[in-house]
Amino acid sequence: xxxxxxxxxxxxxxxxxxxxxxxxxxxxxxxxxxxxxxxxxxxxxxxxxxxxxxxxxxxxxxxxxxxxxxxxxxxxxxxxxxxxxxxxxxxxxxxxxxxxxxxxxxxxxxxxxxxxxxxxxxxxxxxxxxxxxxxxxxxxxxxxxxxxxxxxxxxxxxxxxxxxxxxxxxxxxxxxxxxxxxxxxxxxxxxxxxxxxxxxxxxxxxxxxxxxxxxxxxxxxxxxxxxxxxxxxxxxxxxxxxxxxxxxxxxxxxxxxxxxxxxxxxxxxxxxxxxxxxxxxxxxxxxxxxxxxxxxxxxxxxxxxxxxxxxx
Amino acid sequence: xxxxxxxxxxxxxxxxxxxxxxxxxxxxxxxxxxxxxxxxxxxxxxxxxxxxxxxxxxxxxxxxxxxxxxxxxxxxxxxxxxxxxxxxxxxxxxxxxxxxxxxxxxxxxxxxx
Numbered sequence: 001x002x003x004x005x006x007x008x009x010x011x012x013x014x015x016x017x018x019x020x021x022x023x024x025x026x027x028x029x030x031x032x033x034x035x036x037x038x039x040x041x042x043x044x045x046x047x048x049x050x051x052x053x054x055x056x057x058x059x060x061x062x063x064x065x066x067x068x069x070x071x072x073x074x075x076x077x078x079x080x081x082x083x084x085x086x087x088x089x090x091x092x093x094x095x096x097x098x099x100x101x102x103x104x105x106x107x108x109x110x111x112x113x114x115x116x117x118x119x120x121x122x123x124x125x126x127x128x129x130x131x132x133x134x135x136x137x138x139x140x141x142x143x144x145x146x147x148x149x150x151x152x153x154x155x156x157x158x159x160x161x162x163x164x165x166x167x168x169x170x171x172x173x174x175x176x177x178x179x180x181x182x183x184x185x186x187x188x189x190x191x192x193x194x195x196x197x198x199x200x201x202x203x204x205x206x207x208x209x210x211x212x213x214x215x216x217x218x219x220x221x222x223x224x225x226x227x228x229x230x231x232x233x234x235x236x237x238x239x240x241x242x243x244x245x246x247x248x249x250x251x252x253x254x255x256x257x258x259x260x261x262x263x264x265x266x267x268x269x270x271x272x273x274x275x276x277x278x279x280x281x282x283x284x285x286x287x288x289x290x291x292x293x294x295x296x297x298x299x300x301x302x303x304x305x306x307x308x309x310x311x312x
Numbered sequence: 313x314x315x316x317x318x319x320x321x322x323x324x325x326x327x328x329x330x331x332x333x334x335x336x337x338x339x340x341x342x343x344x345x346x347x348x349x350x351x352x353x354x355x356x357x358x359x360x361x362x363x364x365x366x367x368x369x370x371x372x373x374x375x376x377x378x379x380x381x382x383x384x385x386x387x388x389x390x391x392x393x394x395x396x397x398x399x400x401x402x403x404x405x406x407x408x409x410x411x412x413x414x415x416x417x418x419x420x421x422x423x424x425x
Contacts, residue, residue: 008319008320012319015327016323019331022347023330023338032342035350039353045357049317049373050367051364051378053378054360061385068393069345069346076342096336099333099336103329104329104330105325108321108325111361118374119366122367122373122374125376138375138382140375142382145376146379153386153387156390163394167401306397
């Protein structure tokens with residue numbers, strides 16, 4: 001067995017250990033921490049699978065999921081709700097275990113029976129990537145060959161935010177999301193919230209920009225920008241904006257709107273909806289991505305901030 | 313000897329199984345959300361294995377499934393954020409985060425006037 005193979009098996013065992021911990025841990029808080037560790041280890045697996053773009057996404061989203069879930073676990077815990085004896089039904093557990101084992105075994109059999117040679121669209125992408133002016137095949141698929149998926153994904157993000165906002169009670173409708181964060185203005189958090197954002201903003205924009213030719217892209221870059229915004233909000237240096245603001249809503253729809261306009265323009269300038277005229281493919285894609293990076297950063301920041309809770 | 317794709321493919325199958333078990337067996341909503349994400353990540357990993365096996369034309373993996381996985385991760389995150397917001401609102405409105413109808417103070421929302 002080579003060292004690489006041994007490392008892969010060790011990594012797989014670690015990942016599964018974290019997954020089992022997430023399910024089995026008694027404390028919800030411990031389970032959440034296990035899940036965050038699971039996500040970060042999974043990012044390493046994506047690197048081993050030669051999917052660096054996915055690894056970046058997994059790591060970025062893993063961080064945001066961590067903030068979201070740890071925050072939720074903390075709020076549910078502070079209540080001091082007695083862990084109501086929601087008695088684990090013995091029969092249900094056994095039945096669930098049997099069902100889960102059958103599904104896992106079927107999938108494992110599927111993995112072992114995957115066709116060889118594997119079907120692939122890589123040659124088709126390689127043959128057509130030059131027309132997009134992009135060097136990163138994954139960005140090419142996201143922004144050109146399957147642009148419809150990416151457009152709809154942005155709409156889903158927006159719909160999720162609309163769903164979160166509509167959970168606000170009437171009296172704070174359109175108000176500021178989440179509680180006002182207070183932190184020691186001379187403490188470590190406030191210090192980091194002043195130190196990191198200038199660096200983080202540059203890194204975020206860089207990750208977005210290199211996404212055209214190297215691993216990275218609008219989503220990964222936007223996530224880093226969102227994390228910087230959340231850091232500043234958590235440190236109490238700025239407050240979340242009231243969600244009724246017009247400029248905020250314009251920023252939120254900027255990405256999908258630009259995408260849609262370019263897509264519709266393709267109807268008479270190109271070969272159809274979301275097809276770019278070849279001479280302008282690269283500038284059009286970058287234009288869409290600039291708007292999308294901004295929209296993604298603000299959408300993710302507000303998704304994590306939660307439903308409006310204060311009217312001011 | 314097992315290749316990397318087989319190792320991680322089996323890992324994906326086990327993650328789906330663990331997630332499915334947690335989703336059904338754990339009564340707490342936040343734990344169900346965690347388990348659902350675990351199940352989803354297993355599916356993504358399975359797709360990632362398919363992508364790696366499709367390496368060709370100088371690419372380390374088939375970029376089409378890789379791009380689909382990125383889209384999937386984003387959509388899964390949106391759904392998680394919405395689910396967490398729903399749970400926190402349920403907790404705020406009823407004072408408990410449980411899916412048991414008998415334990416929630418049905419129809420009493422202290423946050424509404």
